[in-house]
Amino acid sequence: MTADRRPEHGLVLQDVRIRLDGELLVAIDAAVAPGETLTLMGPSGVGKSTLLAFVAGFLGSDFEATGRVALNGRDVTALPAERRGIGLLFQDALLLPHLSVGGNLLIGLRPDVRGREARHRAIEAALAEFGLHGFAARDPATLSGGQAARVALMRTLLARPEALILDEPFSRLDAGLRGQIRELVFAESRKHGLPVLLVTHDPADAEAAGGRVIELG
């Protein structure tokens, strides 16, 4: 479809084919520019999650995959997940329950922010920016759904990813909150110039994202 467009910047999926037991599951060829969102839609079982797993670096060994994933000109296909620089958001916030809110953010914050004090300052600044000033010591289990979603987004951004993968990220939030968090996520990804790969069932998500939509299956 857009195989001729090969920007140096952004996320490029080139001739990606994923098979299970020899049967073709997903075939895609696409480029997502910085700040843009590519939305993948389609019924369950068409391989959306499989594709996300391949791009993020978690494809199970029973799948066979060919093709290339490039990020800002870097071929990341063979890299382990932790060196790809692709942030993940799932439908649950998945805050680590054994750590405080601050501990969760520190796990996200890049290691090149050095020194205990500097790291804590960075966390406090991020919390304040997201309207959660003073939340660092809180138990994640005491947060509301919207607060947890914001902490999850913050944690992902503190790792300074070069791209985002969103796997039905708003489907567990109630309707009022959903729009609000959706706006926040897309505003942040545009602000940081991140290419975004979004999987969703909700046409309103795709509309809010504003980018291209690919129907799989």
Place this chain on the structure above:
Amino acid sequence: MLRLFPAAALFVLLAPVAAGLAGILLPAFGYLPTLGHDDVSLEPFRQLFAMPGLARSALLSFGTGLATTAIAFAVVILFVAGWRGTRLFRTLEGLVSPLLSVPHAAAAFGLLFLIAPAGFLVRLVSPELTGWERPPDLLIVQDRLGLAMSFGLIIKEIPFLLLMTLAALPQARVAEMERMTAALGYGRVVGFMHGVLPALYRQVRLAVLAVLAYATSVVDVAIILGPTTPAPLAVRVLDWRNDPDLGGHLLAGAGAVLQIGVTGAAILAWLAGERACGALARVIAKTGWRATADSWLRGLSAGLIILSAATILAGIALLGLWSIAGPWRFPDALPAAVSLATWMRVGPGLLGPLRDTLLLAVSTSFAAVALALGALEREARLGRAAAGRGLRLLYIPLLVPQVAFLFGLQILFSWLGLDGAFPAMLLSHLVFVFPYVFLSLSDPWWSWDPHYGQLTRALGHGPSFVFWRVRLPMLARPVLTAAALGFAVSIGLYLPTLLIGGGRWPTITTETLALASGGDRKIAGATALLQALLPFLGFAAAAVITSVLFRNRRALRSSG
């Protein structure tokens, strides 16, 4: 490094069993060069079959093993079928772990103190109802049919089988099946038999067979409650080994081979029984019999399971009472005074065994948890493919009679100059502790949401970080519970400690068993109570550590 864990786990499970079996076959056929026997012959078997009462011993082991397993399993299944979802059921669910953690020997002593001619029940009704001023001369315990021993086995088998059944229930889609059979008009019990039991039984089958193998070759309960003229086969094998005049290792080797035959025959009989029950269930299913009048069966199963739990608890209470009893003459129901004299007397002597017990239990439990976590983490990193295959092998040490392979292992260790050495003790405990630790850890391990790991990787952290900083802390509660379980299993182990330790490792458990023939109830009560309390302390410590660790973490503090 991580790669070696599955292999190490396999080694721990299989090497002692394989080496031990080889180590009994040779002496059984007359070959034991270290003691000067180097001619291969059938002489040990000729000697074995000439032993008086051998057939009775073998039949006793076979019969009590099959009967206790069948009764305990029937009670558990009827109880689950009849009472799932009720308040009584939840109460017993909560009691399962404490009851399971009581070592066999302590439970057997408790039962002895309860039902013996001079025991609590007789005292309670004497002399008012019985007229007995002196303990009656009745063979209530150590009876020739092994009824007291069987009762002791059943009350300990029930919590184990109940726990395994509870663990298997979620996979059997019980709630849907129950609704379906009830909607068709079937009674609770028969509906459960048709709808749930077939799937459930496949899940618990190996655990049931492990119970059967244990019951046909039990030593500690048999020493305390079992018949002596003759004793069950495993006890006699142990006696032969300890007595050079009786033929020592060669005769014991032949006896151990016979023990394998007896246990194997019991397993075959059980498998035949499975088929017969399956065929019977199919015949009943064809008749469409609704069996709605099953309340007597429900009542019976509840009565029996409450009786078994109450017996263990009452037994432990009696151990405690005897340990603090002053003068307590028959037929007084209660001691005339309480005193700490017994504890003062036996306490100092128990410190050494206590230290060895704790050293063994803590290091075995730690090694088992480390090994299990390493093997599980390796499987997780490879993708789950290997997971199902390994689980069946876990049962191998539990399906071979302990007395059989431990003999061989002891011969092997003494040949290597390792008998009584710490690594040998550790390995001989690990082979029994590891299966329980792994089984208890593997469900929570695999039900952990892998998205947490993916998310942490996506933040730039490697797999080791995920293991140490995310998965392990999140699974701290099940890991500590598994450690406590391993600790409890190790505390209760008698034969490995006795045989491999070669007398150099007196533990609370070997001390408890040494008092079986002694007759001093106060000392036996104190020692057995200590044996019963140690596993319980392990579970309590696990609970306290979890709640301190997660005092500010609501999601991890609540159970489940």
